[in-house]
Amino acid sequence: MIKSTYYFLSVLFISTTLFSQNQEQQPRKPGHTNTNKFKQLYDEFSTPNMYRAASGAPGSAYYQQQADYKMDIVLDDKNTKLSGFETITYSNNSPDGLDYLWVQLDQNKRAKDSKSPLIETSKVSPVLRPEQFFKGYMNNPFDGGFNIQEVKDVNGNPLQYMINSTMMRVELPKTLKPKEKFSFSIKWWYKINDHVPDRDRSGYEFFEKDGNRAYVIAQFFPRMAVYNDVEGWQNSQFWGRDEFALPFGNYDVNITVPADHILDGTGKLTNRKDVFTKTMMERFEKAKKSYDKPILIVTQAEAEAAEKSFSDKTKTWKLHADNVRDFAFATSRKFIWDMMAVKIGNKDVMAVSLYPKEGNPLWEEWSTITVASTLKSYSRMTFDYPYHKAISVHAKNQGMEYPMICWNYGRPQEDGSYSDRVKYGMMSVIIHEVGHNFFPMIVNSDERQWTWMDEGLNSFLQYVAETDFAEWYPSALSPGDDTYPSRRGPAKNIVQYMGGDQDFISPIMSKGLNVHQFGDNAYGKPATALNILRETVMGRELFDYAFKEYAHRWMFKHPTPEDFFRTMEDASAFDLDWFWRGWFYTTDWVDIGIKEVKKYYVSSEPNQYTKDYLAKQGRSAKDLVPLVYMVEEGSEDYKESLKKGTLLDNSKPLKEYLMDNFSEEQRKSIKEPKYFYNVTYEKPGGLVMPIIVEYTYADGSTKREIYPAEIWRLNDNEISKAIASDKEIVRIAVDPDLETADVDTSNNSWPKEVKQNEFDKFKKKVKG
Structure with a gap:
């Protein structure tokens, strides 16, 4: 073993000395910060x-603040007007005293004097459709902003307020100290917009054939802004894209609509027996026990009959919600309504859908089932869905979310036919919008600042849920589709x-x-x-x-x-x-490839590297004990060793050459590598990622290796790996399954002239 120790020390001495010499030859570079x-x-x-x-x-x-709401809302269907009176009780749980409160007026984005259109660039187009020309140059702006009629304290005293576009500052009579509450009321109304042309988040769709409207109503009331430890008041203006930062609270909402309307929204319906018929109640009780298919609460025939009624009477629907960050509702006499129960943890949740006949047969077949599947997937990945229901509402050109309720697109042709694109689009948007109950309705990030924290996290979970959906409901896949076509x-x-x-x-x-x-x-x-x-x-x-x-x-x-x-x-x-x-x-971006692959052999003949080093020291190879010399295939060292017969290119002479350097115990488990490679990987792209490599051998077998991202920690441009193998490597592929978003795969294989499809055929032939 003395000889073995001297052998390793000799190799270490040579390597360290040459490295030091190379370092000394490099010119000094200026210092830099940690990059x-x-x-x-x-x-x-x-x-x-x-x-x-x-x-x-x-x-x-x-800490976090709390805002509780009590609201009375009236929908004027004939005049497309929404009116409301709300009382807000604001709890200051922060350590700070507050002299004013900020309230969001998101409908002011549609005010006649809104600045939102002015921040978008535009230019004259050489060709326009008539409706585009009308909208761009001839149309008067729709005035859908809030009309604030009064802001008062609970004693009826007017409060001073100032409106800055989509934000309203309410002055407090005195500083609201930590742990104190303040209640005040706002009376308001606004004209409801047609949401279809501009894909607005809220509004109505008008059905010309029967003269009805379907309403999806959100951002409809003045809402408290968030005050937190990160930036104080989150009172960034709403320009139309960035969504909402909202505090949690409890809601009691009374909504008065035409008597022939069907309505559902955030929270529990507290007067169900007052607004349901006896038949609807019987169907509802049945739906609470149906876990495999939706039960119709309002049938298509009943909805079609209601389309013709246009009642002059009204009905008030009462909803209560605890610990939600927002409130929304949908209402129309056109709605078909179905429900089914889904088991989440140890409780039942109702999966619900509202849709006009224009959504059928697609919606009746798949909407509520998709809601149920989504709740199961997201609960598996996060926490058990805490609310008692989740509603999917059919709305043209829509995809928007609120606590317990969301709007979703996906409309068949008039004859009821639909393409795969329409079907998958509907399923995906339902999964996405129902999934928003988890992010950001419950895990309540600041959408106004960090859009990705709700949309990005939710889109990731949507992908997981789409995979689950295809597994749980394979009949949802179109013929020829083995997997869900996730976007x-x-x-x-x-x-x-x-x-x-x-x-x-x-x-x-x-x-x-x-x-x-x-x-x-x-x-x-x-x-x-x-x-x-x-x-x-x-x-x-x-x-x-x-x-x-x-x-x-x-x-x-x-x-x-x-x-x-x-x-x-x-x-x-x-x-x-x-x-x-x-x-x-x-x-x-990601771009990782193979720069070069060199094949090496073991020789008992000192290579040029060693000779050059010894010459500088005034010594010869005779001064060293036998070392292991690596020679690159095709090099002069290789040719000389081949000529002299000193290549140890199989395991037997290699073992014999090295055997004296190992103990008897080590010899029993020694490997027998026959092939040696030096693979250099390069990283033209800036993103650090693991290197996923598949090595394919001459016998058709493969080996997958994942080098952790940390392999780049000392060199951000290229790294190398020395490989000893008992089988000849015939191909190396980086990221063979396209897992890393590599933008250029032209450098992902060796040898480069072997095309993927040709190589796959080769592997299949060898394995066969």
Whole structure:
């Protein structure tokens, strides 16, 4: 063993000395700050404090405000007018005294003097459809803003207020101290808009053939803004894109509509027996016990009969909701209504759908079943759905979410036929919008600032839920489809965006209003990033545990991006700063390839590397004990060794040559490598990612290897791996299953001249 020790020391001495000499020959470079991709995110993150802990959990002093509402709402169907009187009780749970309150007036985005259209650029188009020309140059703006009639305290005293576009500041009579409450009322009305032309989030659709309207009503009342530890009042203006930051509260809402209308919305219906017929009550009781198919509460025949009635009488529907961040409702005499129960944890939840006959037969077949499937999938990935129902409402050109209720598109042709595109589109939007109950309706992030925290996380879970849906309901798939055709989530689907023009790409960590390619930025890229994190970087077990921990920590609370990033690391022991920085803070892209592959042989003849070193030392090979010399195939060393017969190209002479360097115990388990390779991987793209490699051998077998992302920590451009194998490698493929969103796969295989389809045929032939 003395000889063995001297052998290893000799190799170490040679390698260290040459490295030192090479370093000395390099000119000195100027110093630099830490630009390593694995640098911790201390510069980007806020310092943890008593409100938000370093672990990503709520801190010991975490607080959030509460806003409770009591509202009386009247819908004037003939004049398309909505009126309301609301009383807000605001609880100051912060440590700060408040001298005023900020209230959101989102309908003012549609006010006649709204500034929202003025922030959009426009230019004269050489050709326009008549309706485009009319809208652009001849149409008067629709005046749908709030008409605030009064703002008073509970004693009827007027309160001073100021309206700045979509925000209203209400002056308090005296400072609202910590732990105090303040109640005040607002009386208002506004003209309801037709939501179809501009795809508005709220409004009505007019059905010309029967003269009816279907209403989907949201952002319809003055709503309290969020006050928190991060930025105080979140009173950023609503320009139309960025959605809503809202506090939780309890709601009692009375909604008066025409007597022949069907209505549902956020919260429990507290006067069901007053607004349901006896037949509807019987069907409802049956639906509560139906877990396999929806039960019609209002049939299509009944809805078609109601379309002709146009009652002059009214009916008031009363709804109560606890601990929700918003309220919305849908109403029409055209609605068909069905329900079914779905078991979530140890309780039953009602999956519900409202749709006019124009949605059938598609909606009757699949809407409520899709709602039920979504609740099961999201609950599995996060927490048991806490509310008692989830409603899907059919609305043309719509896709929008609120607590317990959402609007969804997907309309068949008049003859009832529909394409796969329409069917899958309807299913996907229902999954997405119902899924928003979890993010951000319960895990209540700031949509106005961080769009990706609700849209991106939700789009990721939508992809998981679509996979579940196809597994649980295979009959939903069209003939020829083995999997659900998900639009977002798979890595390959984001490649075109990430490899696009950098002038039109923004980091995910940007305010939604200010980004290019909003859909890819806020939905597609974060969804793909999380899918890659789950499937490729962390693995499902670690990811799912950490993701569920985040959901539990922040359900019914207000998380920030840092809370999410920190929790994912805290619950998994996975250092992910490199991942968050690359995917969320930059617009870098993935491009990892094979730069070169060199094949080596073992020789007993000193190679030129050793000879050059010894010559500088004034020594010869005779001064060294036998070493292992590696010679590259095709090199002069290789040719000389081949000529002299000193290549040890099979295991027997190699073992004999080295045997004296090993103990008898070591010899029993020694491997017998026959082939040696040096593979150099390059990274033209900026994003750090694991290197997923598939090695294919001459006998057709394969081996999959995943080198962790940390392999790039000391060299961001290229790395190499020395490989000893008992079988000859005939092909190397990087990211063979397209898991990493690599924007250029032309450098992903070796040898490059072997095309993928040709090689697949070769593998099949060999294995066969």
